[in-house]
Amino acid sequence: MSVGAADAQGAMDIQQAMFSRLDRYQPIGALPRDFYTSATDYRLELEKIWYRDWLFVGHDCEITHVGDYFTVQIGEYPLLIVRDRGGEVRALHNTCRHRGSRICSAHRGRLGQLVCPYHQWTYDLSGDLIEARGKGADFQRNQHGLKPAHCKQVGGYIFVCLSDAAPDFDAFAKLAGPYLLPHHLRDAKVAFQSTIIEHANWKLVWENNRECYHCAANHPELCRSYPSTPTVVSIGAAANSPRIAEHWQHWESKGLPSRFQLSPNGQSRLVRMPLLDTAVSFTMDGTAAVQRPLSESVTESNVGSLLMFHYPSTWNHVMGDHATTFRVLPLSPTETQLTTKWLVHKDATEGVDYDVERLTEVWRATNEEDRRVCQENQRGVNSPSYDPAPYSTIQEAGTRQFISWYRRHFMARLREGSVPGAA
Numbered sequence: 001m002s003v004g005a006a007d008a009q010g011a012m013d014i015q016q017a018m019f020s021r022l023d024r025y026q027p028i029g030a031l032p033r034d035f036y037t038s039a040t041d042y043r044l045e046l047e048k049i050w051y052r053d054w055l056f057v058g059h060d061c062e063i064t065h066v067g068d069y070f071t072v073q074i075g076e077y078p079l080l081i082v083r084d085r086g087g088e089v090r091a092l093h094n095t096c097r098h099r100g101s102r103i104c105s106a107h108r109g110r111l112g113q114l115v116c117p118y119h120q121w122t123y124d125l126s127g128d129l130i131e132a133r134g135k136g137a138d139f140q141r142n143q144h145g146l147k148p149a150h151c152k153q154v155g156g157y158i159f160v161c162l163s164d165a166a167p168d169f170d171a172f173a174k175l176a177g178p179y180l181l182p183h184h185l186r187d188a189k190v191a192f193q194s195t196i197i198e199h200a201n202w203k204l205v206w207e208n209n210r211e212c213y214h215c216a217a218n219h220p221e222l223c224r225s226y227p228s229t230p231t232v233v234s235i236g237a238a239a240n241s242p243r244i245a246e247h248w249q250h251w252e253s254k255g256l257p258s259r260f261q262l263s264p265n266g267q268s269r270l271v272r273m274p275l276l277d278t279a280v281s282f283t284m285d286g287t288a289a290v291q292r293p294l295s296e297s298v299t300e301s302n303v304g305s306l307l308m309f310h311y312p313s314t315w316n317h318v319m320g321d322h323a324t325t326f327r328v329l330p331l332s333p334t335e336t337q338l339t340t341k342w343l344v345h346k347d348a349t350e351g352v353d354y355d356v357e358r359l360t361e362v363w364r365a366t367n368e369e370d371r372r373v374c375q376e377n378q379r380g381v382n383s384p385s386y387d388p389a390p391y392s393t394i395q396e397a398g399t400r401q402f403i404s405w406y407r408r409h410f411m412a413r414l415r416e417g418s419v420p421g422a423a
Ligand code: FES
Pocket: 096, 097, 098, 099, 100, 101, 116, 117, 118, 119, 120, 121
């Protein structure tokens, strides 16, 4: 067998082994230890999930002008998200077609052209190569533009997909659009953002996010405005709560889609939930953090929180006065990057309409608390004696839904059989 054939066989063996492990695993409790620790498993997740799915990267309102860009690293892929001269948002691979240098190293900025810092090859904002110093007349510039990645937008959210064959996006856009659009997030602004690294596997971060079993003991700030009862996070259980049913009916009668919607594949969910008692926002006293409503179309403050997740990269809360959006990206088997953004009306003035400290204090504290519990979770999972019990069917239904999606989704991708990049 040639070295190449042996490598391909080795890759298939790893995939088959993973398929068997997922097949054997029953999603009634947390995954076996290797899923949270193994570099081989992590590599396969990158190839089969992170490099194949639509991922939330940022917001339209972060790049409103021609030439505005931000960068993002997804696994091994550096990407550049830029608004081109035609006003379109593009995702380009941030690797020069000359010898591969990263072109933009800053997190964000505004440029007229994309000039590689190494030998100054110059690309326009659509990624076309327009100048390659010293290249002969026979050099074909049009063959050496920056490679594009798939890029789509819905309701102010920019998603990218690294796969050549991107999965369908339209079904998600159709589901999420009506919920998001009234909040005008395309015209908002980012009042504050934070990025933290959690020393925990990305699935532990999600498992933690999808339950509030831990909230009462760990989130004193969040629990002032967010109900920790399982009805809010459980699939379907919310409909049994008269308060929630009334909330949905009220806001739907006013033209705001609110009812619980789970995509058929379990990858995304939207629902509008009331906050605790009279709270209208994630603040310490439950009152609005921003005096100016986020959207001119939703001016009543007690609209609650629109919860949206789209696995594996984002969960969100959109309220009457502001939105908090979360981007999850894996860095290694035991490290996850979490970026949180606080969006407010674009004309809201800091110091007049809102105070950044007050706007952000609940989720900054909550993120830190979640980081601590996830890191301790990882440390315990690292133990050879880790042996998880079944999930609570009441308190951890959301976590179970996530892990069931992961298992099904991963198995479906493994069944497709091909090794990305091998073609
Ligand atoms: S690597 Fe970009 S110009 Fe040389």
